[in-house]
Amino acid sequence: MQDTDFSRRAALVGAGALVAAATLDLPGISPAQAQGVPVNQAPGFYRYKIGDITLTAINDGFGRRPLEGFVRNAELADVKKAMEQAFLPQDALSITFTTLAIQHGGKLTLIDTGNGDSGAPTSGTWMANFKAAGLDPKDVSSVVFSHFHGDHINGFRLKDGTAVFPNAEVMVPAAEWAFWMDDAKMNAAPDAMKGAFAGVRRVFGPVAKDVKQFEPGKELLPGLTPVAAPGHTPGHTVFALSSGNGKLMIMSDTTNHPALFVRNPDWSAVFDMDGPQAAATRRKLLDMVSAERMQVAFYHAPFPATGHIAKDGNGFAMVPVQWSTAL
Numbered sequence: 001m002q003d004t005d006f007s008r009r010a011a012l013v014g015a016g017a018l019v020a021a022a023t024l025d026l027p028g029i030s031p032a033q034a035q036g037v038p039v040n041q042a043p044g045f046y047r048y049k050i051g052d053i054t055l056t057a058i059n060d061g062f063g064r065r066p067l068e069g070f071v072r073n074a075e076l077a078d079v080k081k082a083m084e085q086a087f088l089p090q091d092a093l094s095i096t097f098t099t100l101a102i103q104h105g106g107k108l109t110l111i112d113t114g115n116g117d118s119g120a121p122t123s124g125t126w127m128a129n130f131k132a133a134g135l136d137p138k139d140v141s142s143v144v145f146s147h148f149h150g151d152h153i154n155g156f157r158l159k160d161g162t163a164v165f166p167n168a169e170v171m172v173p174a175a176e177w178a179f180w181m182d183d184a185k186m187n188a189a190p191d192a193m194k195g196a197f198a199g200v201r202r203v204f205g206p207v208a209k210d211v212k213q214f215e216p217g218k219e220l221l222p223g224l225t226p227v228a229a230p231g232h233t234p235g236h237t238v239f240a241l242s243s244g245n246g247k248l249m250i251m252s253d254t255t256n257h258p259a260l261f262v263r264n265p266d267w268s269a270v271f272d273m274d275g276p277q278a279a280a281t282r283r284k285l286l287d288m289v290s291a292e293r294m295q296v297a298f299y300h301a302p303f304p305a306t307g308h309i310a311k312d313g314n315g316f317a318m319v320p321v322q323w324s325t326a327l
């Protein structure tokens, strides 16, 4: 992911921009920016309500991933076709990261924490966006994790060891903890996965004795109930949030980009640790939220990463919410 990023950035930094970049000492400056055209967006946060609960979607940038080899069980030509149908580029996929902050009853809860200072050069915008939303890391009372992949947990602890949310209790799926904290599983894992095990220990090691492990089906906080969604990882969890008539299914990594995996629920991204199990979970959850017309949030959907799911042929389509200027 990062190699592609660097080469893309190198391509963006054209001859003229190089001079400007050196002068301004800004990384990744684009030719447009070098010509004085602003290229930044407004801060990436978006608030919405489910009943009495206020949610804030917080963007953590994106990482680029070559399309080749990304979907394990589909031909590259078919994957490119799905990208074309969604008007997306056919060489690489921009995978966005969007966490949720939940405000209810004077408490501030986070679902996942983004990449922190450990992600792709095009991520790491989480804290700036969180603060721009008027939120303070010291006020976070609970951090709830969906699963233990780096893009979801690394924001909890900086590379130098600093705890980012000093006053928060930490809640993790028991099945996820059992898998990643098991030394035998780590030792038996292929080399390519050893880094992921080490990352989990880096993030959670210092708070291991205080972590609260939860089981699916038992309400964690008022209105927030974890639902087992295994396959992406062994303890991968989604969350049903309800308040009054409002219902939201926080789908975590049930799918990666909706244009590929909501559209084609039987496809498996390379990140799915158990492809067939992930596909079965995906179909079951997409069937449920489409039948019940529930609002959904996906960690890797285009920002603000919330919408609804409609049945469409043998698959589904994600319909984004209409952006609203006020709650």
Ligand SMILES: [Zn+2]
Residues within 6 Å of the ligand: 149, 151, 152, 253, 299, 300
């Ligand atoms: Zn993820």
